Amino acid sequence: xxxxxxxxxxxxxxxxxxxxxxxxxxxxxxxxxxxxxxxxxxxxxxxxxxxxxxxxxxxxxxxxxxxxxxxxxxxxxxxxxxxxxxxxxxxxxxxxxxxxxxxxxxxxxxxxxxxxxxxxxxxxxxxxxxxxxxxxxxxxxxxxxxxxxxxxxxxxxxxxxxxxxxxxxxxxxxxxxxxxxxxxxxxxxxxxxxxxxxxxxxxxxxxxxxxxxxxxxxxxxxxxxxxxxxxxxxxxxxxxxxxxxxxxxxxxxxxxxx
Amino acid sequence: xxxxxxxxxxxxxxxxxxxxxxxxxxxxxxxxxxxxxxxxxxxxxxxxxxxxxxxxxxxxxxxxxxxxxxxxxxxxxxxxxxxxxxxxxxxxxxxxxxxxxxxxxxxxxxxxxxxxxxxxxxxxxxxxxxxxxxxxxxxxxxxxxxxxxxxxxxxxxxxxxxxxxxxxxxxxxxxxxxxxxxxxxxxxxxxxxxxxxxxxxxxxxxxxxxxxxxxxxxxxxxxxxxxxxxxxxxxxxxxxxxxxxxxxxxxxxxxxxxxxxxxxxxxxxxxxxxxxxxxxxxxxxxxxxxxxxxxxxxxx
Amino acid sequence: xxxxxxxxxxxxxxxxxxxxxxxxxxxxxxxxxxxxxxxxxxxxxxxxxxxxxxxxxxxxxxxxxxxxxxxxxxxxxxxxxxxxxxxxxxxxxxxxxxxxxxxxxxxxxxxxxxxxxxxxxxxxxxxxxxxxxxxxxxxxxxxxxxxxxxxxxxxxxxxxxxxxxxxxxxxxxxxxxxxxxxxxxxxxxxxxxxxxxxxxxxxxxxxxxxxxxxxxxxxxxxxxxxxxxxxxxxxxxxxxxxxxxxxxxxxxxxxxxxxxxxxxxxxxxxxxxxxxxxxxxxxxxxxxxxxxxxxxxxxxxxxxxxxxxxxxxxxxxxxxxxxxxxxxxxxxxxxxxxxxxxxxxxxxxxxxxxxxxxxxxxxxxxxxxxxxxxxxxxxxxxxxxxxxxxxxxxxxxxxxxxxxx
Numbered sequence: 001x002x003x004x005x006x007x008x009x010x011x012x013x014x015x016x017x018x019x020x021x022x023x024x025x026x027x028x029x030x031x032x033x034x035x036x037x038x039x040x041x042x043x044x045x046x047x048x049x050x051x052x053x054x055x056x057x058x059x060x061x062x063x064x065x066x067x068x069x070x071x072x073x074x075x076x077x078x079x080x081x082x083x084x085x086x087x088x089x090x091x092x093x094x095x096x097x098x099x100x101x102x103x104x105x106x107x108x109x110x111x112x113x114x115x116x117x118x119x120x121x122x123x124x125x126x127x128x129x130x131x132x133x134x135x136x137x138x139x140x141x142x143x144x145x146x147x148x149x150x151x152x153x154x155x156x157x158x159x160x161x162x163x164x165x166x167x168x169x170x171x172x173x174x175x176x177x178x179x180x181x182x183x184x185x186x187x188x189x190x191x192x193x194x195x196x197x198x199x200x201x202x203x204x205x206x207x208x209x210x211x212x213x214x215x216x217x218x219x220x221x222x223x224x225x226x227x228x229x230x231x232x233x234x235x236x237x238x239x240x241x242x243x244x245x246x247x248x249x250x251x252x253x254x255x256x257x258x
Numbered sequence: 259x260x261x262x263x264x265x266x267x268x269x270x271x272x273x274x275x276x277x278x279x280x281x282x283x284x285x286x287x288x289x290x291x292x293x294x295x296x297x298x299x300x301x302x303x304x305x306x307x308x309x310x311x312x313x314x315x316x317x318x319x320x321x322x323x324x325x326x327x328x329x330x331x332x333x334x335x336x337x338x339x340x341x342x343x344x345x346x347x348x349x350x351x352x353x354x355x356x357x358x359x360x361x362x363x364x365x366x367x368x369x370x371x372x373x374x375x376x377x378x379x380x381x382x383x384x385x386x387x388x389x390x391x392x393x394x395x396x397x398x399x400x401x402x403x404x405x406x407x408x409x410x411x412x413x414x415x416x417x418x419x420x421x422x423x424x425x426x427x428x429x430x431x432x433x434x435x436x437x438x439x440x441x442x443x444x445x446x447x448x449x450x451x452x453x454x455x456x457x458x459x460x461x462x463x464x465x466x467x468x469x470x471x472x473x474x475x476x477x478x479x480x481x482x483x484x485x486x487x488x489x490x491x492x493x494x495x496x497x498x499x500x501x502x503x504x505x506x507x508x509x510x511x512x513x514x515x516x517x518x519x520x521x522x523x524x525x526x527x528x529x530x531x532x533x534x535x536x537x538x539x540x541x542x543x544x545x546x547x548x549x550x551x552x553x554x555x556x557x558x
Numbered sequence: 559x560x561x562x563x564x565x566x567x568x569x570x571x572x573x574x575x576x577x578x579x580x581x582x583x584x585x586x587x588x589x590x591x592x593x594x595x596x597x598x599x600x601x602x603x604x605x606x607x608x609x610x611x612x613x614x615x616x617x618x619x620x621x622x623x624x625x626x627x628x629x630x631x632x633x634x635x636x637x638x639x640x641x642x643x644x645x646x647x648x649x650x651x652x653x654x655x656x657x658x659x660x661x662x663x664x665x666x667x668x669x670x671x672x673x674x675x676x677x678x679x680x681x682x683x684x685x686x687x688x689x690x691x692x693x694x695x696x697x698x699x700x701x702x703x704x705x706x707x708x709x710x711x712x713x714x715x716x717x718x719x720x721x722x723x724x725x726x727x728x729x730x731x732x733x734x735x736x737x738x739x740x741x742x743x744x745x746x747x748x749x750x751x752x753x754x755x756x757x758x759x760x761x762x763x764x765x766x767x768x769x770x771x772x773x774x775x776x777x778x779x780x781x782x783x784x785x786x787x788x789x790x791x792x793x794x795x796x797x798x799x800x801x802x803x804x805x806x807x808x809x810x811x812x813x814x815x816x817x818x819x820x821x822x823x824x825x826x827x828x829x830x831x832x833x834x835x836x837x838x839x840x841x842x843x844x845x846x847x848x849x850x851x852x853x854x855x856x857x858x859x860x861x862x863x864x865x866x867x868x869x870x871x872x873x874x875x876x877x878x879x880x881x882x883x884x885x886x887x888x889x890x891x892x893x894x895x896x897x898x899x900x901x902x903x904x905x906x907x908x909x910x911x912x913x914x915x916x917x918x919x920x921x922x923x924x925x926x927x928x929x930x931x932x933x934x935x936x937x938x939x940x941x942x943x944x945x946x947x948x949x950x951x952x953x954x955x956x957x958x959x960x961x962x963x
Binding site: 288289302303305306308309310312313318333336337339340343344345348349352353354355356357358359360362363364365366367369370371372374375376381382384385386387389486487490493494497528529531532534535538539542543546 | 574577578580581582584585586588590591592594596597598599600601602611614615699703705707750753754756757760761763764765767768769771772775776778779841890894897898901905934935937938940941942943944945946947948949952
């Protein structure tokens with residue numbers, strides 16, 4: 001199957017620091033690609049390059065065969081790449097439902113006249129949006145929380161709301177930046193469940209995650225970064241036994257001692 | 259030539275005030291809107307200082323100017339410190355609008371406080387101290403530089419040199435730069451961030467007060483709203499040079515000063531603010547980060 | 559920029575108060591006299607002036623404090639709270655009730671036009687004029703989170719467009735100016751906003767402020783077009799005039815009320831549409847908003863253009879009522895007044911903006927008759943409101959409480 005997104009040779013440096021160095025990856029529908037690596041390995045920077053927040057110094061990003069390198073963030077989202085953030089970035093004072101409805105922004109375009117006159121067309125659109133947003137909330141397990149301000153939700157629920165908001169943009173690819181950070185084992189189980197369901201729906205998922213057990217359990221493919229460089233890539237079983245990966249995580253001396 | 263000298267000395271003063279804006283912006287990411295008022299307070303404090311000294315000592319001597327300048331700097335720094343403690347510190351970390359709004363409110367409060375407490379009308383700078391400086395001339399390349407202009411240029415250079423030495427060569431200055439790079443990290447490595455921020459306000463205010471002393475001599479009169487337009491122009495200078503960038507503020511100040519005097523000379527002083535506004539818009543269109551500014555990436 | 563500075567601690571109020579007392583002392587207690595002959599100033603300790611200043615400020619401070627405490631006490635009353643929450647939930651559940659309330663309010667305002675006396679009517683005109691401005695400024699400052707400091711500049715663009723057209727065309731009338739001024743002011747806003755809205759942060763605040771100053775200077779420097787310092791008198795035929803058996807004041811009152819009502823509806827609908835959500839999302843987090851597919855620059859420009867257009871409409875209505883415009887219409891004081899209204903009422907809340915404009919216009923105006931010194935302290939009061947609201951109630955009177963409590 002042809003991958004949805006193909007990335008080749010992406011590099012990004014800040015001053016002298018090479019945050020990402022010629023990384024390649026590809027994401028396919030219904031597959032989960034995980035990106036792992038120690039802190040500061042350049043995982044989030046890579047996401048920022050993919051979503052247009054940073055402009056990569058070199059390399060190219062193709063989405064469904066079309067080059068999107070250097071496209072503005074909102075355009076990238078329109079083209080079908082949605083993301084969540086490592087540190088939750090919800091619209092805190094808006095309700096959970098409204099947060100999800102913000103995600104509808106680019107596919108519910110309607111002329112100003114309809115909005116101002118609150119025409120039947122606008123009413124129908126509003127109704128449909130609300131239903132779709134409620135359905136998404138239900139899908140991530142946030143039934144009944146629609147009218148609460150996003151910032152009043154519990155941490156785990158906020159993480160789920162971010163996923164719902166990203167899904168509302170109707171993406172082809174979902175980039176999840178540490179969705180499981182700070183979750184207890186029970187919450188993690190729910191998260192694995194949710195990601196599994198999204199995968200089954202045919203979404204291409206790219207996941208940054210620190211919980212190894214999560215990564216090993218659900219990934220189809222794993223990419224390991226260290227100091228911005230791609231040091232390994234493959235299926236979970238191979239990665240687990242890769243000496244360079246062990247070295248990157250545990251340091252040189254301990255791997256030498258093994 | 260005379261226009262150039264006038265412009266340069268005016269620009270040097272803008273640069274002094276612009277430094278205060280840029281330093282605070284660099285460390286807190288906010289426009290300290292009340293900074294122009296600190297400058298105005300420096301002007302008034304200098305006159306108060308001279309008046310008090312002349313009254314208590316009984317006789318006048320040119321050295322009193324130094325005493326009054328010190329008094330002005332101390333008083334304005336105290337105002338700057340109090341502003342930070344009262345109106346800004348609590349708002350650190352809230353939405354970007356909050357400290358800015360607070361600063362604007364504070365600016366209005368300070369202006370109106372001086373208006374109500376001192377006077378609505380203009381007050382004079384004691385001519386006794388400024389006249390000898392204005393009358394003494396140095397012919398240079400067909401132009402005449404007054405002693406006051408020399409004093410302005412000289413003290414501006416000295417103050418800026420002190421500032422550069424401070425931020426590049428002392429422990430506190432390095433702490434300040436660290437805090438403006440990353441406040442949280444600076445705090446974690448043991449830099450007393452609160453005190454460094456307060457110090458930034460104090461230094462910025464001292465520079466503004468120094469500028470105030472010089473301007474009050476230059477113009478001879480002052481009013482409670484002196485800081486508003488002056489502050490606006492100094493801020494424009496900071497933006498022009500690249501906000502947050504210290505050499506940029508100096509460059510921007512000089513450009514604004516020159517531009518203002520050249521416009522007054524060739525087009526008419528009624529048009530200078532319109533020209534300055536046009537210049538600001540042009541810079542924002544062509545070089546959004548200012549002349550010396552760098553692109554700073556948003557942390558995600 | 560959300561950071562939790564680990565060392566941030568609350569201040570020590572008494573030492574700060576002492577510091578303030580010391581540093582303000584020279585301004586309060588000294589009297590400086592300048593002697594033209596010697597060119598020297600002398601300073602004398604002048605307790606009388608100091609005490610009179612304090613005596614003048616004291617009622618203002620105490621009055622404000624009393625008002626604040628009274629409001630706090632009222633808000634904290636449990637009965638009132640439950641009453642309020644049940645009322646509001648009832649209203650939310652039954653749209654009929656809400657509609658009835660709106661109709662009631664409109665009828666009251668309409669009835670006032672015919673039964674209230676002239677003084678009330680002219681105050682009403684200004685309440686509505688400020689209401690329109692607060693509503694417009696609230697779009698940028700409150701909903702989108704962009705600070706605009708020179709809002710009066712766009713107000714006076716509208717007023718001048720009207721005045722200049724009325725002078726050149728004898729058949730011109732105020733209602734024709736409404737759409738034209740809205741478009742021109744909006745267009746000017748778009749041009750001013752275009753370069754600085756691409757940038758992050760608060761350039762817009764200073765650029766709009768510079769714009770208002772420059773526009774004032776421009777109008778003063780072009781006497782042939784704008785009448786220079788003296789301003790322009792609007793020809794009688796173009797002003798809002800008497801019609802259908804109403805006198806001029808009643809007509810002005812109704813015209814401003816009608817405009818306000820229409821604009822409230824417009825802004826209300828936008829607020830609850832995808833556009834309003836996009837604005838609020840941008841205010842909360844620009845990066846996240848962009849990542850959700852919102853074209854941030856375009857939406858900001860739209861908010862700002864709309865906001866400037868509303869100011870233009872208010873400008874036309876003002877000129878049509880007052881009958882003249884001069885450069886003072888774009889004074890900084892006016893911009894600050896409207897900003898203080900928005901902040902007091904609650905950033906982002908439409909009823910809040912209207913309430914804020916009513917309070918900040920009516921309270922000083924009503925007090926002015928009893929206490930003439932109030933007008934002197936007016937700006938001091940507005941400034942303090944801005945600082946104190948930010949420190950103690952950043953969400954405004956009618957804003958939602960943070961943390962969803």
